[in-house]
Amino acid sequence: MKRQSLxxxxxxxxxxxxxxxxxxxDDLNPPSWRLSDPDATVQEWDFKTPTKPLAxxxxxxxxxxxxxxxxFGTPQLTxxxxxxxxxxxxxxxGVYTLASPNxxxxxxxxxxxxxxxxxxxxxxxxxxxxxxxxxxxxxISSSSFNGPATVVGSFFMADGWKxxxxxxxxxxxxxxxxxxxxxxxxxxxxxxxxxxxTICVPEPCTMVALGAAAFAFVRRRRK
Numbered sequence: 687m688k689r690q691s692l693x694x695x696x697x698x699x700x701x702x703x704x705x706x707x708x709x710x711x712d713d714l715n716p717p718s719w720r721l722s723d724p725d726a727t728v729q730e731w732d733f734k735t736p737t738k739p740l741a742x743x744x745x746x747x748x749x750x751x752x753x754x755x756x757x758f759g760t761p762q763l764t765x766x767x768x769x770x771x772x773x774x775x776x777x778x779x780g781v782y783t784l785a786s787p788n789x790x791x792x793x794x795x796x797x798x799x800x801x802x803x804x805x806x807x808x809x810x811x812x813x814x815x816x817x818x819x820x821x822x823x824x825x826i827s828s829s830s831f832n833g834p835a836t837v838v839g840s841f842f843m844a845d846g847w848k849x850x851x852x853x854x855x856x857x858x859x860x861x862x863x864x865x866x867x868x869x870x871x872x873x874x875x876x877x878x879x880x881x882x883x884t885i886c887v888p889e890p891c892t893m894v895a896l897g898a899a900a901f902a903f904v905r906r907r908r909k
Contacts, residue, residue, distance in 0.1 A: 729754035759796035784869035801859030820871035
């Protein structure tokens with residue numbers, strides 16, 4: 687009886703672990719700083735429905751494929767999205783297709799009002815581009831930064847889809863960012879999943895000042 691109970695527990699644990707992995711199958715390159723600050727955010731879309739505006743799938747991060755943690759509001763796939771949604775594409779379900787720069791996937795990310803320091807954004811995209819080296823074009827619009835994100839890594843997954851990571855560094859911390867994904871390449875691309883992390887970090891000069899203050903305090907205590 688005890689052995690049977692242990693077997694059932696092991697089976698249940700296997701199911702839970704397997705479910706959790708499936709829920710975020712393409713969240714393969716999270717930033718080292720994910721949710722390391724109370725004001726950091728993370729949001730994931732799997733595009734299970736063509737509804738717009740669309741909040742991240744699920745209500746709790748990692749619950750059944752996606753979700754979000756954002757204390758400043760609900761992030762959304764906005765009505766500015768002009769890319770067509772298709773139920774299936776290249777072996778995956780719920781995909782937006784990008785055939786030209788006229789096809790845009792648009793996200794709105796609320797953030798800390800009056801945030802101090804510098805903003806970092808980390809964007810992961812699962813895309814199908816027919817095995818080519820082309821990547822989706824990602825642009826950021828905010829009160830602090832308007833321009834392209836930088837590709838910091840990419841690799842092909844087992845099913846032929848490509849995982850691409852982008853990074854953005856801003857000099858200040860705007861309270862709202864828009865992320866636009868489009869396609870300037872000659873091939874049609876599919877977009878199956880998008881994960882966006884943000885965080886405000888102290889400026890280097892602020893860190894130096896804090897370090898100097900801490901050193902002076904310790905020195906006074908020793909005296």
